[in-house]
Amino acid sequence: MRRGFIGGNWKMNKVLQEAKETVENLNKSLIFSRGIDIVIFPPYTLLFFLKDLIDLPNMYLGAQNMHWEENGAFTGEISPLMLKDLGVEYVIIGHSERRTLFGETDEIINKKLISALKHGLKPVLCLGESVEERKKDMEKEVIERQFKQDLRRVPINFLENIVIAYEPVWAIGTGLNATPNEAEEMHKFIRTLVEKYANDNIVEKIRIIYGGSVRVENVEELSLKEDIDGFLIGGASLRADSFSKIIEIFNEVKGF
Numbered sequence: 001m002r003r004g005f006i007g008g009n010w011k012m013n014k015v016l017q018e019a020k021e022t023v024e025n026l027n028k029s030l031i032f033s034r035g036i037d038i039v040i041f042p043p044y045t046l047l048f049f050l051k052d053l054i055d056l057p058n059m060y061l062g063a064q065n066m067h068w069e070e071n072g073a074f075t076g077e078i079s080p081l082m083l084k085d086l087g088v089e090y091v092i093i094g095h096s097e098r099r100t101l102f103g104e105t106d107e108i109i110n111k112k113l114i115s116a117l118k119h120g121l122k123p124v125l126c127l128g129e130s131v132e133e134r135k136k137d138m139e140k141e142v143i144e145r146q147f148k149q150d151l152r153r154v155p156i157n158f159l160e161n162i163v164i165a166y167e168p169v170w171a172i173g174t175g176l177n178a179t180p181n182e183a184e185e186m187h188k189f190i191r192t193l194v195e196k197y198a199n200d201n202i203v204e205k206i207r208i209i210y211g212g213s214v215r216v217e218n219v220e221e222l223s224l225k226e227d228i229d230g231f232l233i234g235g236a237s238l239r240a241d242s243f244s245k246i247i248e249i250f251n252e253v254k255g256f
């Protein structure tokens with residue numbers, strides 16, 4: 001059985017005091033489950049302060065982005081060495097907000113992915129189609145293109161360190177989640193891509209999580225799907241009570 005994965009992507013939210021309170025509340029309210037990795041992805045400015053506050057053996061720190069180079073003249077960027085230095089274990093690569101608002105191409109995402117793996121960071125690679133692409137029934141084509149280009153030249157033995165997040169752009173921050181069947185169909189499709197481009201051993205190991213308007217109200221029905229191994233949560237991860245509740249429901253449904 002694959003381990004569960006629940007990520008809280010805080011995006012550009014919280015100053016230090018709010019972040020400390022959230023983590024302290026998470027320490028109190030989160031149930032310990034051996035079968036789930038819980039990762040919070042705060043803004044860069046908070047990573048240093050939160051590292052020592054996390055007080056759960058299965059809770060880790062992640063970053064929302066990184067540059068692919070180790071150092072150099074890249075004003076405003078953060079390198080994988082800097083993230084490692086702070087005790088960061090995971091990094092989100094290719095979030096749709098990075099792709100659409102900051103012009104990240106599959107080529108850039110591929111460089112970041114390879115660099116993260118080389119530095120021992122575990123990437124959470126986000127894939128997802130836009131609303132226009134879904135309307136034209138192009139979602140599988142788009143995901144296959146992103147998958148192939150983003151994972152180009154990634155050694156097969158590294159693949160199991162990657163978590164793939166299926167995040168349809170039309171479901172992010174809109175309150176409109178993919179139905180459990182829509183999500184499951186895409187997760188199964190992504191698993192066939194892993195089989196096609198990698199090999200059988202990895203197919204069963206790689207974790208594919210869903211992101212897009214996950215809330216306390218819809219997490220149970222999504223968790224019931226076999227190929228949904230967890231979630232990447234935006235809005236509902238900002239409050240310790242909703243984030244903890246989501247994890248509790250997921251844990252119960254999956255029976256970890």
Ligand code: 13P
Pocket residue numbers: 009095167171172173174175211212213214232233234235236
């Ligand atoms: P919401 O949960 O706010 O829709 O955001 C999802 C997301 O983008 C997680 O990375």
